[in-house]
Amino acid sequence: MARKKTNRIILEDLLVIDAGAKGKSVAKAADGRVVFINNAVPGDVATIQTTKKRKAYFEGTAISFSKLSDKRVAPTCEHFGTCGGCKWQHMGYEHQLFYKQKEVENNLKRLGKIEIPELTPIKAAQEQYFYRNKMEFSFSDNKWLTLDQIKSEEVIANKNALGFHIPGMWDKILDLNKCHLQQDPSNAIRDFVKMKAQELEIPFYNVRNQSGVLRTLMIRTASTNQIMVLVQLFEDTDKRVALFEALKEQFPEITSLLYVINNKGNDTIYDQDVLHYAGEDHIMEEMEGLTFKINAKSFYQTNSEQAYELYKITRDFAGLTGEELVYDLYTGTGTIAQFVAKNAKKVIGVESVPDAITAAKENAKRNGITNTEFYVGDMKAVFNEDFVNTHGEADVVITDPPRDGMHKDVVQQLINLNAAKIVYVSCNSATQARDLALLDExxxxxxxQPVDMFPQTFHVENVVLLERR
Incomplete structure (x- = not known):
């Protein structure tokens, strides 16, 4: 049954039947239209207030439940439902795994329209919380207030916040009490920085006015127990030294203390100079005896334990005997390339980010790996016939593109190359399916093999082995 309410529609007692893309659950309205719901679990029976109406579907929010799903669990985090992360924290982990695997299978079959073998069960994460090795928090002098706070007559003098952006509110920051994504001392460092900054009266950033001092805080941890802290400032302050000295004294386990002065409109640091304050300018990650230098701008899989599982699967799918020439496309800092190098004759990595290639070469040298080469450039421009003529025809190609997948020119060059095997690692099975369809002939x-890199979220990694027909 539906009735009008303030230009929106109320859909009563809908059975939630599935979990869809981007963490939304799925129901069917009485008229047959799909309803995407942002706060329900399959098995719930809920009344939905729509927020968007289209010809083929609605989007909405559950405003009441007449029945709760047996797939539900109590969220661990007090910030669940407000914070933009961990959108599946109210769903049991075994059910999260089921829907992630189902999404991969649906995307490959329905979007890619290709024949696939039966999927191996998704590789579950051993740690369902505190698994991330990198977190970024934002400062604000105008924190997000709850509805109760807004309605109350209480005067909130201190509006400083250090936490995450509220979804859909680019200028509002949720002030975190505790985050369950990164191991200790992440929460303690964040809380101390906030407390000490306020004690020193260092202004928090105001994104609307482009004013203040403290912008962001990044914390990186490693399996080697090293810790990097980077503070991003809108402008420098003579109080910065006092803040950093207090941080050093309180947390002697910090091995790399860095900062950035960034007075441009956005928070990205990739075009900024990273300035060294104390310790090293990097931390070290370790995997199967290989060490990888991680600097402030380095890309490294944010779940170290599951990254190891992902790389083992990739190496297994490649089936290397020691005689193969391997191309590693979108190599990043060369982690996969070096991980498989001992099983290959030679590995050639290609990546568009110059700093990443510099790090890849340094890491290979440090690890005593002599059968890798790394080249920088835009993939669709570098990976061409001349590249193959120069470096040889690969026996195996490993490709791990960004979420957008591979450019059609790169796919065509893979077809022209005609390697015996392609191992395709993807963080987006929808764009992966699109590329697989182009390769299918x-x-x-x-x-x-799906891999769960991010428990409590809807994200899923997937590894596919393609063999020449």
Whole structure:
């Protein structure tokens, strides 16, 4: 049954039947239209207030429940439902895994329209919380207030916040009490920085006015127990030294203390100079005896334990014997390239970010790996016929593109190359399916292995082995 309410529609007692893309659950309205719901779990029966109406679907929010799903669990985090992360924290982990695997299978079959073998069960994470090795928090002098706070007559003098952006509110920051994503001492460092900054009266940033001093706080941890802290400032202050000295004294385990002075409109640091204050300018990650230098701008999989599982699957799918020439496309800092190098004759990595290639070369040298080469450039421009003529025809290609997948020119060059195997690692099975469809005439998908890198979220990694038909 539906009735009008303030230009929105109320859909009563809908059974939530599935979990869809981007963490939304799925129901069907009485008229047959799909309803995407942002706060329900499959098995719930809920009344939905729509927020968007389209010809084929609604989007909405559950405003009441007449029945709660047996797939529900009590969220661990007090910030669940307000913070933009961990959108599946109210769903049991075994059910999260089920829907992630289902999404991969649906995308490959329905979007890619390709024949695939039966999926190997998704590789579950051993740690369902405190698994991230990198977190970024934002400062604000105008924190997000709850509805109760807004309605109350209480005067909130201190509006400083250090936490996450509220979804859909670019200028509002949720002030965190405790985050369950990064291991200790992450929460303690964040809380101390906030407390000490207020004690020193260092202004928090105001994104609307482009004013203040403290912008962001990044904390990186490693399996080697090293810790990096980077504070981003809108402008420098003579109180910065006092803040950093207090941080050093309180947390002697910090091995890299860095800062950035960034007075441009956005928070990205990739075009900024990273300034060294104390300790090293990097931390070290370790995997199977290999060490990787991680600087402030380095990309490294944010779940170290599951990254190891992902790389083992990739190496297994490649099936290397020691005689193969391997191309590693979108190599980043060369982590996968070096991880498989001992099983290959030679590995050639290609990446568009110059700093990443510099790090890849340094890491290979440090690890005593002599059978890797790394080249920088835009993939669709570098990976061409001349590149193949120069470096040889690869026996195996490993490709790990960004969420947008591979450019059609790169896919065509893979078809032209005609390597015996392609191992396709993806963080977005929808764009992966699109690329697999283009490769389908030449290659057959023979193995599929989803990997859960991010428990409590809807994100899923997927590894596919393609073999030449």
């Amino acid at each position: 030449t290659y057959k998908v023979t193995r599929v």
